[in-house]
Amino acid sequence: MIEYRSIRVGLLGAGSVGSQVARLLLEHADELEQRVGARLELVGIAVRDTSAKRDVELPAELLTTDAESLILGSDIVIELVGGIEPARSLVLQAIGSGADVVTGNKALLASHGPELFAAAEQVGAQLSYEAAVAGAIPIIRPLRESLAGDRVDRILGIVNGTTNFILDRMDTTGASLEDALATATELGYAEADPTADIGGYDAAQKAAILASLAFHTSVPVEAVHREGITEVSADQVESARRAGYVVKLLAICERLTDPETGDEGVSARVYPALVPRSHPLAAVHGANNAVFVEASAAGPLMFYGAGAGGVQTASAVLGDLVAIARRRVSGGPGTAESTQAEVPVLEIGRITTRYAITLEVTDEPGVLEQIARIFALHGVSVEQLQQSVSEGSQRATLVIGTHEAKESALAETVAALAQSPVVASVASVLRVEGAL
Amino acid sequence: MIEYRSIRVGLLGAGSVGSQVARLLLEHADELEQRVGARLELVGIAVRDTSAKRDVELPAELLTTDAESLILGSDIVIELVGGIEPARSLVLQAIGSGADVVTGNKALLASHGPELFAAAEQVGAQLSYEAAVAGAIPIIRPLRESLAGDRVDRILGIVNGTTNFILDRMDTTGASLEDALATATELGYAEADPTADIGGYDAAQKAAILASLAFHTSVPVEAVHREGITEVSADQVESARRAGYVVKLLAICERLTDPETGDEGVSARVYPALVPRSHPLAAVHGANNAVFVEASAAGPLMFYGAGAGGVQTASAVLGDLVAIARRRVSGGPGTAESTQAEVPVLEIGRITTRYAITLEVTDEPGVLEQIARIFALHGVSVEQLQQSVSEGSQRATLVIGTHEAKESALAETVAALAQSPVVASVASVLRVEGAL
Numbered sequence: 079m080i081e082y083r084s085i086r087v088g089l090l091g092a093g094s095v096g097s098q099v100a101r102l103l104l105e106h107a108d109e110l111e112q113r114v115g116a117r118l119e120l121v122g123i124a125v126r127d128t129s130a131k132r133d134v135e136l137p138a139e140l141l142t143t144d145a146e147s148l149i150l151g152s153d154i155v156i157e158l159v160g161g162i163e164p165a166r167s168l169v170l171q172a173i174g175s176g177a178d179v180v181t182g183n184k185a186l187l188a189s190h191g192p193e194l195f196a197a198a199e200q201v202g203a204q205l206s207y208e209a210a211v212a213g214a215i216p217i218i219r220p221l222r223e224s225l226a227g228d229r230v231d232r233i234l235g236i237v238n239g240t241t242n243f244i245l246d247r248m249d250t251t252g253a254s255l256e257d258a259l260a261t262a263t264e265l266g267y268a269e270a271d272p273t274a275d276i277g278g279y280d281a282a283q284k285a286a287i288l289a290s291l292a293f294h295t296s297v298p299v300e301a302v303h304r305e306g307i308t309e310v311s312a313d314q315v316e317s318a319r320r321a322g323y324v325v326k327l328l329a330i331c332e333r334l335t336d337p338e339t340g341d342e343g344v345s346a347r348v349y350p351a352l353v354p355r356s357h358p359l360a361a362v363h364g365a366n367n368a369v370f371v372e373a374s375a376a377g378p379l380m381f382y383g384a385g386a387g388g389v390q391t392a393s394a395v396l397g398d399l400v401a402i403a404r405r406r407v408s409g410g411p412g413t414a415e416s417t418q419a420e421v422p423v424l425e426i427g428r429i430t431t432r433y434a435i436t437l438e439v440t441d442e443p444g445v446l447e448q449i450a451r452i453f454a455l456h457g458v459s460v461e462q463l464q465q466s467v468s469e470g471s472q473r474a475t476l477v478i479g480t481h482e483a484k485e486s487a488l489a490e491t492v493a494a495l496a497q498s499p500v501v502a503s504v505a506s507v508l509r510v511e512g513a514l
Numbered sequence: 515m516i517e518y519r520s521i522r523v524g525l526l527g528a529g530s531v532g533s534q535v536a537r538l539l540l541e542h543a544d545e546l547e548q549r550v551g552a553r554l555e556l557v558g559i560a561v562r563d564t565s566a567k568r569d570v571e572l573p574a575e576l577l578t579t580d581a582e583s584l585i586l587g588s589d590i591v592i593e594l595v596g597g598i599e600p601a602r603s604l605v606l607q608a609i610g611s612g613a614d615v616v617t618g619n620k621a622l623l624a625s626h627g628p629e630l631f632a633a634a635e636q637v638g639a640q641l642s643y644e645a646a647v648a649g650a651i652p653i654i655r656p657l658r659e660s661l662a663g664d665r666v667d668r669i670l671g672i673v674n675g676t677t678n679f680i681l682d683r684m685d686t687t688g689a690s691l692e693d694a695l696a697t698a699t700e701l702g703y704a705e706a707d708p709t710a711d712i713g714g715y716d717a718a719q720k721a722a723i724l725a726s727l728a729f730h731t732s733v734p735v736e737a738v739h740r741e742g743i744t745e746v747s748a749d750q751v752e753s754a755r756r757a758g759y760v761v762k763l764l765a766i767c768e769r770l771t772d773p774e775t776g777d778e779g780v781s782a783r784v785y786p787a788l789v790p791r792s793h794p795l796a797a798v799h800g801a802n803n804a805v806f807v808e809a810s811a812a813g814p815l816m817f818y819g820a821g822a823g824g825v826q827t828a829s830a831v832l833g834d835l836v837a838i839a840r841r842r843v844s845g846g847p848g849t850a851e852s853t854q855a856e857v858p859v860l861e862i863g864r865i866t867t868r869y870a871i872t873l874e875v876t877d878e879p880g881v882l883e884q885i886a887r888i889f890a891l892h893g894v895s896v897e898q899l900q901q902s903v904s905e906g907s908q909r910a911t912l913v914i915g916t917h918e919a920k921e922s923a924l925a926e927t928v929a930a931l932a933q934s935p936v937v938a939s940v941a942s943v944l945r946v947e948g949a950l
C-alpha cells in the first residue's frame with residue numbers, strides 16, 4: 079500500500095455517537111486512508127471521566143480529560159460533546175487554532191450558528207454538521223450543495239424519531255399518548271425526561287438549522303414557532319385515520335410572501351399536523367426520519383432513513399470528516415455558509431395554513447348557520463364540513479376543514495367558536511399540511 | 515450589491531435539459547452570484563443548428579456551432595450533448611484546456627468513465643455528474659461524500675422513469691405492457707423508440723455509474739447483467755399483486771463474497787423483480803425514481819424524486835455548477851474519483867438471489883414429488899409452494915418461492931423444470947428483491 083502523510087483527528091466526546099465514530103475510525107483506518115489519500119490518525123478522545131463505562135471499548139491511551147491540548151494537536155476536531163458550553167468554546171478554540179470542525183451539535187448550531195460560521199469563514203476553516211439533523215440521512219449536503227443552484231420553496235420534515243415512533247404507534251395500535259410514550263421509553267426510543275422530544279424543542283432546533291441553510295439566511299431557534307405533541311389525543315389520531323390522514327410532528331420551513339405587505343419572508347415552525355395518507359411522509363414509520371423538500375426546478379424530493387442511533391449518526395460524522403480530509407489533501411480552504419440573503423422570519427400569525435377543527439355543538443336548528451357566520455366573519459373559507467349526531471344525544475359533532483387562510487384569522491376563528499353559545503367544546507384543532 | 519469577478523460558463527447542447535440550464539442561469543443570475551461569490555457568466559451555447567426550434571427561447575447572440583472555441587473561452591464547461599462522440603472528445607478537450615466539467619451524460623460515463631476521471635485527476639479538474647443518474651435526485655453527492663466514511667453494501671434503484679410508469683400502470687390498472695407503453699408514449703414518458711428504456715439499457719448505464727461510485731471501483735456497463743421489462747406480462751403483475759408484491763425494474767449494485775472462492779466482489783445488474791409492498795420502493799409511483807441504499811453504519815436510506823424532466827434535471831446540473839464555482843472562488847483543485855479498490859465484478863451466475871417460479875403442470879399424483887426432486891438435485895431450497903387447480907382442467911398451477919440460492923443453480927433448476935415431462939410450461943420466472 080502507498081504510504082500517505084497523516085491527518086490528526088481529535089475527538090471531543092465519547093457518548094453513543096462519539097464512541098462509534100472512534101470505533102469506525104480505528105477499524106476502517108486502511109479503507110478510509112485509501113479513500114482520503116491520507117491516514118486519518120485518531121490522536122485522542124477528550125472525555126470528562128476516562129474511567130467511565132462506555133458502549134464501545136476504547137483504547138485507554140487515547141482517552142484524555144484535556145480537551146484544549148487535544149485541540150491544539152489536531153488538524154480536524156470532531157465535537158460530539160453536545161449542549162452549549164463548553165462545546166461552543168471548544169469549537170471556537172478549534173477554529174482559532176486552524177483546525178476544521180465536524181459537529182453533530184444541533185443545540186449549539188441552532189443558537190450560535192452565525193457566530194460559529196463567521197468565525198470559520200474568517201480563517202477559511204470548514205465547519206460541517208451533517209449529523210446535526212436527521213442522523214444518518216444526508217440532508218445538509220444535498221441542501222447545501224446539490225440544490226445550491228435551485229430555489230428551495232418548502233421543507234416538511236419528520237426530524238424527531240421519538241415523536242414519530244409515538245404518533246405511529248398511536249396510529250397503528252390506537253394507543254393513548256401516555257401508553258405509546260411508555261412503550262417508546264421501554265424500547266429506548268425516548269429518554270427518561272422526554273420533554274425535548276415531545277415538547278418539539280429538538281425538532282425546533284433542527285427546523286432552525288434547515289431553514290437557515292435552505293433559505294441562505296439566519297433563522298434563530300427563538301424564531302421557530304413550536305408546538306409539541308403533548309396535546310395529541312387517541313381520538314384525534316383515530317378521526318384523522320378515518321378521514322384519510324395521519325398525525326405527524328412536522329418541522330416546516332417555508333419561503334413565502336406576506337399576503338398583506340407583499341414582503342418576502344420565511345417561516346419556520348414545528349407542530350403536529352394532519353398529513354394525507356397518500357403523501358410520501360405518511361409512510362414514514364417507527365423512529366425513522368424523512369425530509370421532504372420542494373424546490374422550484376427539482377420538484378419534490380424526499381430523503382429517508384434512520385434519524386438517530388449511535389452508529390447511524392456516526393456515518394454522517396465520518397462522511398463530513400472524509401470530505402474535509404480530502405479537501406485538506408487536495409488543498410484549498412473550506413466552503414463558507416452562504417447566509418447573504420437575510421430574509422426576515424415571519425411570525426406564525428402571518429403565514430397561511432389550513433385547519434381541521436372538531437367541535438361539539440348543541441344539536442338544534444340554526445347551529446350550522448351560526449357556526450358558518452363565525453367563519454365568514456373572520457374571512458375563513460370552509461372547504462369541508464361533516465356533521466354526525468350520536469343517537470339519544472343532544473350534541474352533534476362537527477368536523478370542519480378550512481381552505482388556506484391566514485394563521486391569525488384561523489386562530490381568531492377558533493377563539494370565537496370557543497365562546498359561541500352553540501359550541502359546547504372545541505374538541506380538536508390541527509393544521510393540515512402536505513396536500514398533494 | 516458587491517461586484518464579484520466572473521466565471522465563464524460554456525454550455526454544450528440546448529436540448530430539454532440544456533435549454534432549461536440556460537434559462538435558469540440567465541434568470542437567476544443575481545441570486546446565483548450571491549451564493550457563489552462570483553458572477554456565473556453564460557458565455558455561449560454550442561448547438562448543431564442555431565436556427566432550430568427549442569423549448570425555451572435563448573438569446574441568439576449566445577448560440578454558436580463552434581463548440582471548440584467556446585470551450586477555450588470557458589472556465590466551466592457543461593456537457594449536455596449526450597451520446598459518446600463528439601461528447602467524449604469535447605469533455606477531454608475541456609479538461610485539457612483547464613476547465614472544470616459538469617455532465618449529465620450517463621452513456622459517456624458508463625462506457626468511458628475511467629478515461630475521463632483519469633484525465634481530470636491528472637490536471638486537478640473537477641468532473642461532476644449528478645444529473646447523469648436519477649435526474650433531480652441528489653444521489654451522486656450523497657454516495658460520493660456523505661457516505662464516504664461508511665461502507666455501502668447494497669443499492670436497489672428505480673432509476674428509469676419510463677419503465678416505472680409502465681409497471682406502475684400495469685399494477686394499478688391491470689393494463690398489458692403494450693397498452694401501458696402506449697399510454698406512456700402518449701403522455702410523453704416514453705420516446706418514439708422505447709428500446710433504451712424498456713430494454714433496460716438506460717438503467718444498466720446508471721447501475722454501472724452507481725456501482726463504480728459506491729464501491730470505489732470501476733464497473734463498465736458491459737459488466738452489468740441486463741434484462742428489460744419486455745417479457746413482463748399482466749398476469750405476472752396480477753399474481754405479484756395478489757401475493758403482496760409489486761414488479762419493479764431494479765438496478766441492483768451489491769458488494770458480496772463469492773460463496774465458493776471466498777473472494778470479495780461486486781455485482782451490478784438490472785432486471786424486473788418482485789418487491790414486497792411494505793418496502794419503501796414499492797410506494798414509488800408513476801415516472802418517479804428512487805434509490806434505496808443500505809450502508810453498514812447508516813443503515814437503510816432512500817432518496818426519492820423526479821428522475822427525468824428538463825427543468826428537474828437542470829437543477830442537478832446547476833447544483834454541480836455552483837459547487838464547482840464556489841471551489842474556484844475559494845481556491846483549490848477538484849476532488850478526484852476514488853476508484854482505488856478495483857474490486858472484481860462477479861458475473862450473474864455467481865451471485866445469490868431468490869426466485870418466484872410459476873409452472874403449469876399436469877394434475878396427477880407424484881407431480882409434486884418430481885418437481886421437488888428437481889429443486890433438490892440443484893441444491894435449491896423451496897421456501898413456499900402454492901398449488902391451484904382450475905375446475906375441469908387437467909392442469910395445475912404451481913407457484914414456488916425459493917430461498918436464496920446461487921443464480922446459476924436457479925437457472926439450471928428452471929432449465930431442468932422446462933424439460934420435465936410433468937411440466938407443461940414455465941409460465942413465469944421473476945427474482946425477489948428487497949425482502950425486509
